[in-house]
Amino acid sequence: MTRRFPFITSEILTLNALMVASVLSLIFMNSLVAAPKVLFGRSLSAIPPSLFPSIVLVLLAGMCAATLIIVRTRITHSILEDRMGRTEWLRAVILFGIMTLYAMTMVPFGFLISTAIATALIALQMGARSVLQIGLVSFLGPVLLYLAATRLLAVSLPELNTIELFYADMLSLFASEAPAVPATPDASQ
Amino acid sequence: MIEQFTEGFAMAMRFDTMALVSVGLFAGMLVGSLPGFTTLMAMAILLPISFFLDPIVGIPFLLGIYKGGIFGGSVPAILISMPGTGAAVATSRDGYKLTQKGESRKALDMALFSSAFGDTCSDIFTIVMMFPIAYLVMQFGPPELFAVLLMSLVIIAATSGANPLKSLIMMMLGLWLSFVGTDPLGGVERFTFGLFDLKSGIPLLPMLIGVFALPEVASVIIRNEKSRQLAALVGERLSKAEFRRCLPTICRSTVIGTGIGIVPGLGQIVAAMMGYSAAKNASKHPETFGEGEIEGVAAAEAANNAVNGPTMVPLLTLGIPGDNVTAILLGAFVAQGLRPGPQLFEEQGATVFAILVAMVIANILFVAIGYLSIPFFARLVTIKTSVLIPLVIMFAFAGTYVFRSDATDLLILVAFGIFGIIAKAGRFDVMPMVMGFILGPSMEYAFGQTVAMSSGNPLGFFATERLGALAVLLVTPFIGYVLWKRLYGTPAKI
Numbered sequence: 001m002t003r004r005f006p007f008i009t010s011e012i013l014t015l016n017a018l019m020v021a022s023v024l025s026l027i028f029m030n031s032l033v034a035a036p037k038v039l040f041g042r043s044l045s046a047i048p049p050s051l052f053p054s055i056v057l058v059l060l061a062g063m064c065a066a067t068l069i070i071v072r073t074r075i076t077h078s079i080l081e082d083r084m085g086r087t088e089w090l091r092a093v094i095l096f097g098i099m100t101l102y103a104m105t106m107v108p109f110g111f112l113i114s115t116a117i118a119t120a121l122i123a124l125q126m127g128a129r130s131v132l133q134i135g136l137v138s139f140l141g142p143v144l145l146y147l148a149a150t151r152l153l154a155v156s157l158p159e160l161n162t163i164e165l166f167y168a169d170m171l172s173l174f175a176s177e178a179p180a181v182p183a184t185p186d187a188s189q
Numbered sequence: 190m191i192e193q194f195t196e197g198f199a200m201a202m203r204f205d206t207m208a209l210v211s212v213g214l215f216a217g218m219l220v221g222s223l224p225g226f227t228t229l230m231a232m233a234i235l236l237p238i239s240f241f242l243d244p245i246v247g248i249p250f251l252l253g254i255y256k257g258g259i260f261g262g263s264v265p266a267i268l269i270s271m272p273g274t275g276a277a278v279a280t281s282r283d284g285y286k287l288t289q290k291g292e293s294r295k296a297l298d299m300a301l302f303s304s305a306f307g308d309t310c311s312d313i314f315t316i317v318m319m320f321p322i323a324y325l326v327m328q329f330g331p332p333e334l335f336a337v338l339l340m341s342l343v344i345i346a347a348t349s350g351a352n353p354l355k356s357l358i359m360m361m362l363g364l365w366l367s368f369v370g371t372d373p374l375g376g377v378e379r380f381t382f383g384l385f386d387l388k389s390g391i392p393l394l395p396m397l398i399g400v401f402a403l404p405e406v407a408s409v410i411i412r413n414e415k416s417r418q419l420a421a422l423v424g425e426r427l428s429k430a431e432f433r434r435c436l437p438t439i440c441r442s443t444v445i446g447t448g449i450g451i452v453p454g455l456g457q458i459v460a461a462m463m464g465y466s467a468a469k470n471a472s473k474h475p476e477t478f479g480e481g482e483i484e485g486v487a488a489a490e491a492a493n494n495a496v497n498g499p500t501m502v503p504l505l506t507l508g509i510p511g512d513n514v515t516a517i518l519l520g521a522f523v524a525q526g527l528r529p530g531p532q533l534f535e536e537q538g539a540t541v542f543a544i545l546v547a548m549v550i551a552n553i554l555f556v557a558i559g560y561l562s563i564p565f566f567a568r569l570v571t572i573k574t575s576v577l578i579p580l581v582i583m584f585a586f587a588g589t590y591v592f593r594s595d596a597t598d599l600l601i602l603v604a605f606g607i608f609g610i611i612a613k614a615g616r617f618d619v620m621p622m623v624m625g626f627i628l629g630p631s632m633e634y635a636f637g638q639t640v641a642m643s644s645g646n647p648l649g650f651f652a653t654e655r656l657g658a659l660a661v662l663l664v665t666p667f668i669g670y671v672l673w674k675r676l677y678g679t680p681a682k683i
């Protein structure tokens with residue numbers, strides 16, 4: 001069953017966005033790609049740095065346009081029904097909002113606090129209501145991962161100095177011979 | 190070559206390699222057993238761990254996840270008809286019917302043994318074939334390399350979705366993203382918008398985790414998937430007689446899977462379906478397939494696991510990842526300072542063999558771990574997603590951060606995650622994009638060298654001096670079309 005052209009689907013929006021972006025990039029190519037380096041009047045590379053991007057962007061814009069035309073003529077009822085609904089998109093927006101918050105707070109707040117907030121929010125979004133479950137996932141998970149990463153794999157995760165010192169003190173209680181050497185904290189206080 | 194093999198064999202016989210392979214196998218089986226969680230996601234999230242291990246330990250660890258995950262996907266496929274991975278779709282047809290008949294234990298045993306058989310045979314084939322192919326590839330110059338890279342991208346685009354135009358669009362987008370940063374030929378900045386963080390280009394790791402792992406996680410939340418019906422693991426174990434009866438089918442599927450594994454872009458799903466179809470066609474009782482036929486499970490599982498070894502052939506000899514899993518492996522190789530390609534065999538031949546030998550060892554461990562852990566993995570299918578998903582997201586973010594200790598990578602991760610979910614909703618396959626991103630710089634570099642060799646006239650150069658490369662370029666569209674036609678057959682479904 002053929003329907004009228006639906007203007008707002010993620011597919012059409014993506015195609016339009018890619019087409020517009022590639023056309024704009026082609027127009028402003030000279031600003032987006034630096035001029036080739038020249039030595040004694042000769043270019044240092046065999047092909048100009050904008051050649052390959054230009055070819056790719058022309059093809060991209062052309063293919064997006066062609067696909068949009070095909071979409072217009074062949075879109076079917078079943079495809080419209082299959083696409084994500086408003087509720088699904090809302091869940092996706094909330095989830096990626098939490099993730100963005102997590103990404104932005106990890107360094108200033110430290111790994112434990114930012115992870116505890118993000119995982120608790122995600123668990124709540126998924127319908128978890130048990131305080132014990134949320135608490136275990138949000139606090140025990142990041143603490144164990146942090147200790148495993150910094151002590152076993154010797155890699156650094158951002159953490160506040162206070163919390164890092166607390167970990168070091170706790171571990172030194174278990175390892176009586178020598179206090180644990182704290183990993184270099186990346187987070188600002 | 191023999192010297193490198195023996196050296197590699199000795200290198201692989203390390204306790205830490207075997208221990209980490211076992212951990213990888215267990216982790217892969219664990220993740221594969223959880224419906225909605227894929228091997229790809231597990232590999233993407235655990236990839237950063239491999240960076241901090243020796244190459245002979247870190248890469249086999251990832252291979253363990255890969256192998257374990259493919260088998261793990263068959264557990265929910267058999268027990269609750271919910272394939273944990275795309276490769277297990279064919280397995281669920283007969284596997285779930287066997288569960289309904291009260292023979293789930295037998296089906297899982299068959300999945301395990303046929304997987305291990307198919308995988309081991311294909312790994313041995315890979316070890317035997319790797320060096321002759323690498324030797325052939327060493328004769329390649331920039332024009333041949335450019336032609337082969339272009340052909341690989343076209344094949345990947347043709348085989349990754351029903352609509353080749355959309356796959357090509359994603360491939361072009363990947364190429365475009367690969368231009369961000371510094372030009373590989375002239376060293377000038379492109380598409381950086383003056384941002385210092387983009388001068389070295391878009392980092393591969395946040396892209397891999399962002400487009401492969403986050404959309405999978407997000408789709409569980411978006412679908413609001415919470416609990417599942419408990420499935421019991423019942424019935425007798427698989428007998429030797431039953432395995433022997435299925436052996437011809439397993440061998441046939443192994444050959445099919447091995448052949449498919451070499452071709453970039455096809456992968457486990459196609460292999461499992463073809464192995465299953467071939468077994469059904471060859472059977473004297475094709476009507477029993479789909480009704481709980483143990484041969485159906487054997488055919489699908491042997492075929493999908495036989496893909497694992499040969500996918501390493503284009504990856505290691507040409508640096509071309511055949512599928513999204515090998516794209517992640519390529520990331521691991523590069524992070525370890527090993528650049529896949531013909532030079533790798535000259536410079537690090539023993540290491541390559543050590544990794545390949547570790548793949549065979551992994552299969553032995555795979556049988557032991559799988560046999561003992563099947564009851565445990567069978568229980569996993571009922572774990573609450575509200576416990577798992579937040580932890581998976583935490584791993585994804587921590588893994589991304591530890592690679593470069595750069596908070597910008599976290600934002601790039603989220604950006605690619607958002608793009609991944611939009612692409613999923615719009616039915617765009619992100620695999621060609623990742624392939625374009627990975628192969629873009631090599632392709633541009635090879636093209637630039639070709640232009641330099643031809644004194645600015647590449648077309649004339651191809652036609653007069655590089656007929657082999659020209660032939661590859663000319664047949665590429667036909668190969669792409671034929672593969673697409675065979676896989677999808679019908680006009681483009683948007």
